[in-house]
Amino acid sequence: MPVVHHSTPPYSLSVPENGRAPLVSIENLAFSYHDGFPALRDISLTIEKGEKVALVGPNGAGKSTLMLHLNGLLGGEEAPVRISGLPMTRENLPLIRARVGLVFQNPDDQLFSPTVFDDVAFGPLYMGYDEEEVHRRAAQALEQVGMAGFEQRLSHHLSVGQKKRVAIATVLSMDPNILVLDEPTSALDPRGRRALIELLQSLPLTMLVSSHDMRLVRELFPRMIILDEGRIVADGATKELLADAVLLDAHGLETA
Amino acid sequence: MHFNTFDHYQEHSTWVHRLDPRVKVLLTAGFIVSMALLPDGAWLAYALSWGLVMGLALAAGIEPWFVIKRSLLILPFLLAAVTVVFTLPGRILWQGPWGLTVSDAGLVRFLSIVLRSWISVQMAILLTATTRFPDVLHALRHLYVPAILVSILSFMYRYLFVLVDEASRLMRARAARSARLPGLKSGRSLWWRASVAGNMVGQLFSRSLERSEDVYRAMLARGYQGELLTMNPHHMTSFDWQVLVLTGLAIVLLQVSGRIL
Numbered sequence: 001m002p003v004v005h006h007s008t009p010p011y012s013l014s015v016p017e018n019g020r021a022p023l024v025s026i027e028n029l030a031f032s033y034h035d036g037f038p039a040l041r042d043i044s045l046t047i048e049k050g051e052k053v054a055l056v057g058p059n060g061a062g063k064s065t066l067m068l069h070l071n072g073l074l075g076g077e078e079a080p081v082r083i084s085g086l087p088m089t090r091e092n093l094p095l096i097r098a099r100v101g102l103v104f105q106n107p108d109d110q111l112f113s114p115t116v117f118d119d120v121a122f123g124p125l126y127m128g129y130d131e132e133e134v135h136r137r138a139a140q141a142l143e144q145v146g147m148a149g150f151e152q153r154l155s156h157h158l159s160v161g162q163k164k165r166v167a168i169a170t171v172l173s174m175d176p177n178i179l180v181l182d183e184p185t186s187a188l189d190p191r192g193r194r195a196l197i198e199l200l201q202s203l204p205l206t207m208l209v210s211s212h213d214m215r216l217v218r219e220l221f222p223r224m225i226i227l228d229e230g231r232i233v234a235d236g237a238t239k240e241l242l243a244d245a246v247l248l249d250a251h252g253l254e255t256a
Numbered sequence: 257m258h259f260n261t262f263d264h265y266q267e268h269s270t271w272v273h274r275l276d277p278r279v280k281v282l283l284t285a286g287f288i289v290s291m292a293l294l295p296d297g298a299w300l301a302y303a304l305s306w307g308l309v310m311g312l313a314l315a316a317g318i319e320p321w322f323v324i325k326r327s328l329l330i331l332p333f334l335l336a337a338v339t340v341v342f343t344l345p346g347r348i349l350w351q352g353p354w355g356l357t358v359s360d361a362g363l364v365r366f367l368s369i370v371l372r373s374w375i376s377v378q379m380a381i382l383l384t385a386t387t388r389f390p391d392v393l394h395a396l397r398h399l400y401v402p403a404i405l406v407s408i409l410s411f412m413y414r415y416l417f418v419l420v421d422e423a424s425r426l427m428r429a430r431a432a433r434s435a436r437l438p439g440l441k442s443g444r445s446l447w448w449r450a451s452v453a454g455n456m457v458g459q460l461f462s463r464s465l466e467r468s469e470d471v472y473r474a475m476l477a478r479g480y481q482g483e484l485l486t487m488n489p490h491h492m493t494s495f496d497w498q499v500l501v502l503t504g505l506a507i508v509l510l511q512v513s514g515r516i517l
Contacts, residue, residue: 071432094436102432108463112426112456122452123433128440156463174435 021085022046023099023178023206024070029080031065039065041230047178047208054221054238055210058252061227063210064105067180070208071100084177098127101176101205105183107163108156116142116158116166117151123174134173141173142166144202146195161192168199178206185213214254218242226251264326264384272316272386276496277395283503284383288376290507294514296361296368301514302375308506309378316386323385327377337369389413391488398490403483419464426456 024047031040039062047053055063068074069081072093079088083099086092104110113119120138129137142148145165150158155166164184171179184200185193193216200207200220211217217224217238224241226234228251234241241247248255272280287305294301310320346361383392390410397406430452436442443449 073428073432094434094442095438096435097432098435098437104429104432109425110429110432112429112459113452114455114459118455122430123435125444125448126434126442127437128442128444156459156466170433174433 021082022048023051023084024208025082025085026069027080029066029069029075031069031075031079039230040069043230043232045225045232045235047206049177049206050204051223052207052221053209053223053225054217055208055225055227056212056214056217056253057210057227060229061251062230063227064182065230066227067102067182067208067210070178070180071097071102073102098174099177100180101171101174101178102180103167103171103182103184105186107160107167110167110170111155111163114154115151116147116153116155119155119166120169120173123170127174137173137175138169141169144172145169145199160187161189164188164192165196165199168196172203176205178208179203181207181209183210183212185211185216214242226253228252264381265388266318266322266385268317268386270316270386271495271499272312275386275499276490276492277387277391278398278490278492279496279500280383280387281392281395281399283500283507284379286504286507287379290511291372291376291379293511294368294372297364298368298514298517300517301510302368302371304513305510306375306378308510309375309382313382313385316382318382318385323378323381326381327374330373330377331370334370334373337366340369341366391490394488394490407482415464415468418467419460422463423460426460430456 024045026043026045029040029043030038032038043062043066055066057063065074069079070083072079072081072088075081075088077087077089081088083096086096088096111119113122117138120141121134124134124137138151139148142150145168147162147165147169150162150166155163158166164187168179168181168184184196188196193213197216197219200209207221209216209221221238224234224236224238225232226241226247233251234247242255245255287308291305294305309323313320313323341358341362342356344359344362344365346359348357349360349363350358352358387395393406393410393413396409397403434443
């Protein structure tokens with residue numbers, strides 16, 4: 001599968017970053033669902049530009065809940081989450097969504113347009129790029145995920161692995177500052193998984209990826225955050241944490 | 257995501273809740289028919305009927321305001337009856353453009369329709385608030401409503417939640433990719449956004465269709481042959497019969513009062 005390196009667009013417009021503020025900054029975030037279930041307790045973390053962070057933990061730890069806070073889909077205006085220094089106010093949400101590329105765990109939750117091309121083009125179209133630029137971005141994004149040629153296919157007729165790749169392309173075409181992926185390799189066959197690993201390796205973006213796949217974590221992510229029952233129980237270098245079998249076992253994780 | 261919007265059932269253990277569902281369904285149906293048959297302008301009968309609904313609500317431990325609040329939802333639909341205001345012959349109250357006239361008989365009929373429908377809906381809301389929906393369907397089946405209609409109702413109830421969930425996930429997916437760059441006008445035109453929304457509705461439809469095929473196959477695989485079976489037998493006690501007869505009498509009296517008073 002050819003790997004296309006991410007090139008800077010001819011446009012001078014790209015997502016501006018506040019150079020001094022960290023890309024993601026969360027301070028004492030707590031969140032409970034409507035039924036009262038406390039999904040997140042006292043979460044604090046910072047992600048700087050260029051970091052590649054893995055978010056691991058057992059099912060129900062709150063990984064998806066945490067990710068949904070990063071682009072304001074959960075949590076109100078008072079949520080203590082800042083993206084490039086921007087707080088989650090209503091005016092800032094569209095700006096934040098240009099910076100945070102969130103890919104849901106279930107690709108059916110991500111794809112809502114009739115054809116693959118429509119889905120990948122939606123982001124840049126909405127942002128106001130002209131049609132030529134949209135075509136260029138969509139083509140580049142599909143090339144990067146290895147789905148070039150699938151433009152006119154109906155999204156709900158693809159296999160799970162293909163849908164997952166298209167879901168990532170829908171976000172890549174927006175040229176975000178940080179890629180947030182919720183369990184990207186679950187439901188992928190070994191070839192699909194290998195293709196995804198190569199894709200993630202080729203992208204120079206900041207990343208926060210949640211996964212149960214510890215071999216993926218060891219291979220791609222120098223920093224690891226362990227989440228359990230809504231709390232961060234560890235946040236540090238992957239190599240060190242993966243060596244701590246007791247810690248991993250206590251939180252339902254296996255060593256790579 | 258979970259939506260409880262459509263499920264009005266409130267758990268209490270009053271005698272109204274414990275009534276046989278067939279009694280409740282029959283009385284609700286009888287009440288609604290009676291309301292429909294009441295003549296225009298029988299304001300006293302309307303007030304007494306509403307009193308019956310509210311009295312039963314209080315006996316069932318349901319807050320009257322809950323019932324009223326839910327019933328307000330249908331008021332916009334009653335606008336369909338507004339044409340009678342202009343078409344019924346009677347004493348002219350107001351002359352408008354294009355030859356439109358508002359007559360007193362028209363106004364009385366419109367108000368009567370609104371009130372009768374509104375009170376009927378409140379009785380129906382009381383029914384769903386005091387009876388679990390599967391019990392209502394089971395009662396309908398006992399009352400000789402065809403199996404296929406009852407099956408359709410039960411699937412509609414089950415899959416309405418699924419549809420609402422699916423629709424909200426589609427909208428969340430769209431929100432996540434509705435971004436803005438400073439310096440560039442985002443959102444394109446209203447026409448484009450409307451066409452995206454239209455496409456999403458189409459998506460919802462085709463996903464639902466394909467899911468219904470999957471569900472049907474799953475049911476066949478578990479031996480479905482056309483009838484949904486339940487294990488919740490309904491027994492009529494003497495109390496149920498007493499309530500049925502007394503409330504039935506009350507409804508008949510309401511009907512009579514509407515005609516002689």
